[in-house]
Amino acid sequence: MKTIFFYVRIYCMIVAQYIKARLNYRTDFIISFFGMLFRDLTGLFALWIIFKSIPQLEGWTYYELVFLYSFSLLSLTPLQLFFDNVWELRYHVIEGTFIKYYFKPLNMMFYFMSEVFDIKGLSQLLFAIIGLIYASMHLDISWTASNIVLFIALFLSSSLIMISLMIIGAATAFWIFNPFAILEFIFNLRDFSRYPLSIFNSFFKYLFTFIIPLGFIAYYPMLVFLRPGTTPNIIYICPAVGAGLFVLACLFWTKGVGSYSGTGS
Amino acid sequence: MNKYLHVTKMTLMLGFVYRMHFFFTAVGNALYIMLIYFLWKAIYKNAEGTIHGMTFQQVFLYLACAASIFLLFRSYLEWMMSEDVISGRIIMNLLKPVDYQSMMLFSTSGFTIFNLITVTIPTFIVLGILLRNTFNFGINILFFLVAVFMAFLLSFIIDYIMGSFSFYTESIWGISIAKEAIVLFLSGALIPIRFFPGNMQVIMSCLPFQAIYNIPLSILTDSRLMVTDYISAIGLQCFWLVVLLFISRIFFKHALKMVTVNGG
Numbered sequence: 289m290k291t292i293f294f295y296v297r298i299y300c301m302i303v304a305q306y307i308k309a310r311l312n313y314r315t316d317f318i319i320s321f322f323g324m325l326f327r328d329l330t331g332l333f334a335l336w337i338i339f340k341s342i343p344q345l346e347g348w349t350y351y352e353l354v355f356l357y358s359f360s361l362l363s364l365t366p367l368q369l370f371f372d373n374v375w376e377l378r379y380h381v382i383e384g385t386f387i388k389y390y391f392k393p394l395n396m397m398f399y400f401m402s403e404v405f406d407i408k409g410l411s412q413l414l415f416a417i418i419g420l421i422y423a424s425m426h427l428d429i430s431w432t433a434s435n436i437v438l439f440i441a442l443f444l445s446s447s448l449i450m451i452s453l454m455i456i457g458a459a460t461a462f463w464i465f466n467p468f469a470i471l472e473f474i475f476n477l478r479d480f481s482r483y484p485l486s487i488f489n490s491f492f493k494y495l496f497t498f499i500i501p502l503g504f505i506a507y508y509p510m511l512v513f514l515r516p517g518t519t520p521n522i523i524y525i526c527p528a529v530g531a532g533l534f535v536l537a538c539l540f541w542t543k544g545v546g547s548y549s550g551t552g553s
Numbered sequence: 554m555n556k557y558l559h560v561t562k563m564t565l566m567l568g569f570v571y572r573m574h575f576f577f578t579a580v581g582n583a584l585y586i587m588l589i590y591f592l593w594k595a596i597y598k599n600a601e602g603t604i605h606g607m608t609f610q611q612v613f614l615y616l617a618c619a620a621s622i623f624l625l626f627r628s629y630l631e632w633m634m635s636e637d638v639i640s641g642r643i644i645m646n647l648l649k650p651v652d653y654q655s656m657m658l659f660s661t662s663g664f665t666i667f668n669l670i671t672v673t674i675p676t677f678i679v680l681g682i683l684l685r686n687t688f689n690f691g692i693n694i695l696f697f698l699v700a701v702f703m704a705f706l707l708s709f710i711i712d713y714i715m716g717s718f719s720f721y722t723e724s725i726w727g728i729s730i731a732k733e734a735i736v737l738f739l740s741g742a743l744i745p746i747r748f749f750p751g752n753m754q755v756i757m758s759c760l761p762f763q764a765i766y767n768i769p770l771s772i773l774t775d776s777r778l779m780v781t782d783y784i785s786a787i788g789l790q791c792f793w794l795v796v797l798l799f800i801s802r803i804f805f806k807h808a809l810k811m812v813t814v815n816g817g
C-alpha cells in the first residue's frame with residue numbers, strides 16, 4: 289500500500305520534470321499569466337463599476353463582494369493548478385492513449401492528473417490572495433490564529449467542489465464522445481459562485497445548495513467570516529459537502545475507468 | 554463562390570451532428586441569462602426606477618441580448634487557426650486556391666448560422682414576448698439586423714487577428730482569454746456603457762469593441778435614437794471594418810513570414 293509520502297514525493301518529481309519542459313515556452317507562460325490576470329481583473333472592475341451606482345447589493349457592500357469574488361477565485365485555483373488535465377481526458381480516451389495509465393503501479397487518477405501542473409494558475413492564486421488582503425483591509429474581520437486555520441479548512445473543502453464536478457464532467461468521456469460541451473458548461477458554473485446566493489429566488493437557492501452545491505464554493509464558507517454568528521453549523525457542513533462530492537467523483541471515475549475498453553486491440 | 558459556400562454548409566452540418574454541444578450551450582445560455590436577471594434585479598432593488606437613465610427591464614434586455622449575441626459570434630476561430638499552425642495543416646490550407654481568411658470566414662459562418670437558428674432566434678423570441686414593452690419595434694429592427702451582421706464581421710476579424718498570434722506562440726489560450734475579457738468588458742456587453750464613468754466612456758467609444766455589442770444593442774433597445782443615429786452608427790461600424798480588415802491582412806502577412814523563416 290503506497291503511503292501519502294510516496295505520492296507526495298512522486299508528485300514533486302513528475303511536476304518538476306513537467307515544469308522544466310514548460311520552461312522552454314516562456315512566452316506562452318507570460319502571455320497566459322497575463323491573460324488570466326486580465327480575466328480576473330475584469331471581474332473586479334465589473335464589481336467596482338456596479339458599486340459606483342449602488343451603495344449595497346442585497347445587504348452586501350463592495351468590499352464584501354470583492355472578498356467573496358477573491359475567495360471564489362482562490363477556491364478554483366487548486367482545480368486550475370493540479371487538475372487541469374481534466375480537459376485532456378477526452379482526447380486520451382478517444383485516441384486510446386489512456387490505456388497507458390492502467391499499467392503503472394500508481395493510482396490512475398493521481399497519475400493522470402499529475403501529468404499537468406498549470407503554472408499559469410499561479411496568477412489566479414496571486415490575484416485571489418491580493419484581492420482577499422485588499423478586501424479584508426476594509427472589513428471587520430479578526431484574523432486570529434483559529435480563524436486562519438478555519439479559513440484554510442474552508443478553502444480546502446470548497447476547492448474540492450469544483451474539482452469534483454469537473455472530474456465527473458471529464459469522466460463522462462468514458463461513455464460520451466468528446467464531452468467538451470459538458471466540461472465547458474460545468475466550468476462556466478463558477479460564474480454563479482462569485483455572487484451571494486441571496487440574490488436568487490428560492491428555486492435557485494435550493495438548486496445551488498442541495499443539487500449542484502455551488503453555494504459552498506464561496507458563499508456559505510464566507511458567511512462564517514462576513515456574517516459571524518449567524519450560521520454556526522455551516523462550518524461543519526462545508527467540509528462534508530466537499531469531501532462527499534469528491535468521493536462521488538472518485539466513484540464515478542472508477543466506474544468509467546472500469547468500463548473503458550480501449551480502442552481495439 | 555460555390556467553393557466557399559460549400560465550406561459553410563459543412564460546418565453548418567457539423568452543428569447538427571454535435572447535438573450535445575448544442576444542448577449544453579443552450580442550457581448554459583439560459584442559465585447565464587437567469588444570472589443576469591437575478592443580479593440586476595438585486596442591483597435595482599433599492600434604486601428608484603432608473604440608474605443612469607436605464608430601467609431594470611432595459612438593462613436586462615440589453616445584457617440578455619448581449620449574452621445571446623456573444624454566443625452567436627463565438628466560433629473558436631483562434632483555436633482553429635492555432636490547431637492549423639501547430640499541426641502544420643496551415644501549409645496545405647495556404648496552398649489551396651482560396652483565400653485563407655475568406656475560407657475561415659465562411660467556415661465560421663456555418664457555426665454562426667447554426668447558433669442563430671438553434672439558440673439566438675428562440676432566445677430573442679422569448680425575450681421579445683416577455684419584454685415586449687421594452688423592445689423598440691419599428692424600423693430599427695432592420696437597422697439592428699444590419700448592425701448585427703456588421704458586428705459579426707468585426708468579431709470575426711478580431712478573432713482572426715488573435716488567431717494570427719498563433720504563428721508566434723504555441724498556446725493561444727492566454728490571448729483568447731484576454732481578448733474575450735477585454736472585448737466583453739469594453740464593449741458594454743458585461744455592463745452597459747452608461748454605467749461607466751465619463752472618461753472611460755470616451756475611451757470605450759474610440760475602440761472598435763463597442764461597435765460589436767453596444768451599437769446593435771442600442772439600436773434595438775434605446776428608444777431615444779433616430780434613423781440618423783442608426784445610419785451614423787452603422788457608418789462607424791463600416792469604418793472599423795475597413796480599419797480592422799487592413800490590420801488583419803497586414804498582420805497575417807507578417808505572421809506568415811515567421812513560419813517560412815523558421816522553415817515550418
